[in-house]
Amino acid sequence: MTTSTTAESPAATPLLDLQALVVAVRRRRRLWSATALLGLLAGAGLAVLVPPSPTAVTTVLVAHAEDQPNDTGTLIRTDVQLLQTTKIADKALRSLKSPEKPEDFMADYRGTGLTNNLLQITVTGDSDAQAVARAKALADAFVADHVQRMKNTAQAEAQALLDQRDRMRDELAQVNEEIGGQSADSDPKASASLESLFARRAELNSRIADFDERAADARTGTPQVVAGTEIVDLPRALRHSLPKAVVTDAAIGLVLGLVLGLALAAIGVVVADRPVLRRDIAANLGASVIAELPRRSGRPWRRRRIRLTRERLTASLARTARGSTEPVSLLELGCARRTSVIALDLARAMAAEGPVTVIDALPRPYLAGRRPKPGDPTVVGGERAATVPPQERRIGLGSVAPGTAWTDLQYLGTQTVLVVRAGHGSAAWLHTVARQLADQRIPVIGVVLIDPDPRDRTDGTLWDGLHTALRGRSEWPARQTGGGTSHAVQAVGEGQRRAERRPVWAARGPENDQEVR
Incomplete structure (x- = not known):
């Protein structure tokens, strides 16, 4: 067996030698260790020097007339987006008698859908009392808006059914007039027309009764939505734990610094080709x-x-x-x-x-x-x-x-x-x-x-x-x-x-x- 002395061709050389890359990155452990340490210190310092703003949280139970057991969360996501509107923000600011612009206030709160019917509202402020007051005003504004929208929807639906009933009644009156104007004689054609009018009157009476019932059901559904939409968790201020914040931010900074250091080391290895x-x-x-x-x-x-x-x-x-x-x-x-x-x-x-x-x-x-x-x-x-x-x-x-x-x-x-x-x-x-x-x-x-x-x-x-x-x-x-x-x-x-x-x-x-x- 002989050993070839010919060098490997360039085609046989891999584009990226992972073994050499890993070894070179490991040799640059001072770089990524330093970046990880800097990230840890920066995260801990950020938690101490820049503490989070006072925050309050409240939970609202939201009832929907269209609630279904198989709902995938579409309705609550709609509520979250409705919460982030200038209409809700403006109502809350009016109740607080605050001169702040709704656009600026919208940046200080957010909504989170916990389940299909639970909406959590988180609000920040200059103090705990202000944050709690903002959360209460925002939750009340959202509940009032939601209830009003449900009422308007039910009222519009009931009114549409009643309008349809009235049209049926007008048509019934016309049919009754036609029945009263005809006489019962032995003419086969007149008898057939009279029977058709009686059948039409019976159908109109049935449909009028159905529209009355549906309109009543539409009006009955609104109290259920109104009663089911309420604040179930009163606004409260969140307690800030400095040690927990320091540990959390330091861990995040450590991971980010380590990832950044490894990326810089890998890029430097590939570029330098040493x-x-x-x-x-x-x-x-x-x-x-x-x-x-x-x-x-x-x-x-x-x-x-x-x-x-x-x-x-x-x-x-x-x-x-x-x-x-x-x-x-x-x-x-x-x-x-x-x-x-x-x-x-x-x-x-x-x-x-x-x-x-x-x-x-x-x-x-x-x-x-x-x-x-x-x-x-x-x-x-x-x-x-x-x-x-x-x-x-x-x-x-x-x-x-x-x-x-x-x-x-x-x-x-x-x-x-x-x-x-x-x-x-x-x-x-x-x-x-x-x-x-x-x-x-x-x-x-x-x-x-x-x-x-x-x-x-x-x-x-x-x-x-x-x-x-x-x-x-x-x-x-x-x-x-x-x-x-x-x-x-x-x-x-x-x-x-x-x-x-x-x-x-x-x-x-x-x-x-x-x-x-």
């Missing part, structure tokens, strides 16, 4: 992740674990530097101070085998201006790199951040280890670093990842460029002759190096391949 997973960092840089160094922690057990990890990293880099006849440099991206510490530890580990000089070419030197301690190696600035004796081992310390003088990197070391902080550089800049180092013919031994995500389970190993990877150095002794380094390894051409390295980052698009050439 790889966090070791898989993405290795793919964009074209070099495998060979070691990791967690962030500093104040917990004792974690400090011990970080110290052991740092010692293993120093030992690994020391073995790499000892097995190479070429100078090695450490180039940082977003972690200059941590890279300086790694370079100093590496120089101390190699000082037992001979003099070691650290060339600090960082934009802001951390080691060049540092007071040396006993046993520390010699540290010189980048401008004095040419004065270092050739027999001494050199460890270059530089940066690949924006603004780097790329042509000066080859004087720090002909091969390098990139020290990159996870989530610092964008994918485009990681591609730029890989292209610039390839143009300068500086092979990348590997990547040391600073502050990796502890839940990252992706693989940061690339299975090409074996001649530069640390895992490939285990094959060198088999090809060595005597005690020296294999000439075959040192004779690998730069074109072959670039040909093996190029597919890792240049196969993502023909435009990148053109830039390398």
Whole structure:
């Protein structure tokens, strides 16, 4: 079974990597934690500084002539909308003798349908007494308006029935006149006409009686509606609990702040496109992740674990530097101070085998201006790199951040280890670093990842460029002759190096391949 060294095609790359998105958002927990905390404090402060206005509430039982058991609440919703009219508001203000405009008063109250026949009215005011008075006036105005509308409806219905009855009576009188004007003789046609008139009179008498009964029923239905519409819960002021309001508003502010923070973090991750997973960092840089160094922690057990990890990293880099006849440099991206510490530890580990000089070419030197301690190696600035004796081992310390003088990197070391902080550089800049180092013919031994995500389970190993990877150095002794380094390894051409390295980052698009050439 062989492993393909061809990079994934752009079509195989998902449009949105949910795993990387979740990891990046989790790493920005300071942002959304801060927004959640601000939301909590803002909600609590709002409850204290801006207390709710005095509020009164009352409940009205509303009877409808059209009440049906299967009503879905249409009638009570109509009552709620009728409550929010200038007619009701104006009647209530008149009873209060208030000069306030009905439009302004409508903004201070609302109606809520509790059931098909229960209407709750909530009113605010400048004081509890004013709120209670407003609620009472508004409920009375609504009850009076509702009763009056029901009466008018019943009266109009009864009047329509009585008008229809009167028309029937007029027609009956005309029929009676026709019956009185005819004589009963033996003429068959006259007898048939007389029988028709008697039948018509009987029908009219029946319909007149029916209209009388229906009109009486219509008038009888109004007292039921009037008696059934009343205030069942007298207006009362609502008590305001400050602790409850603080807790409620703080919880709402916390949720809103958390949602806003998560949204901002997700948008920032998508826009910035800063790889966090070791898989993405290795793919964009074209070099495998060979070691990791967690962030500093104040917990004792974690400090011990970080110290052991740092010692293993120093030992690994020391073995790499000892097995190479070429100078090695450490180039940082977003972690200059941590890279300086790694370079100093590496120089101390190699000082037992001979003099070691650290060339600090960082934009802001951390080691060049540092007071040396006993046993520390010699540290010189980048401008004095040419004065270092050739027999001494050199460890270059530089940066690949924006603004780097790329042509000066080859004087720090002909091969390098990139020290990159996870989530610092964008994918485009990681591609730029890989292209610039390839143009300068500086092979990348590997990547040391600073502050990796502890839940990252992706693989940061690339299975090409074996001649530069640390895992490939285990094959060198088999090809060595005597005690020296294999000439075959040192004779690998730069074109072959670039040909093996190029597919890792240049196969993502023909435009990148053109830039390398």
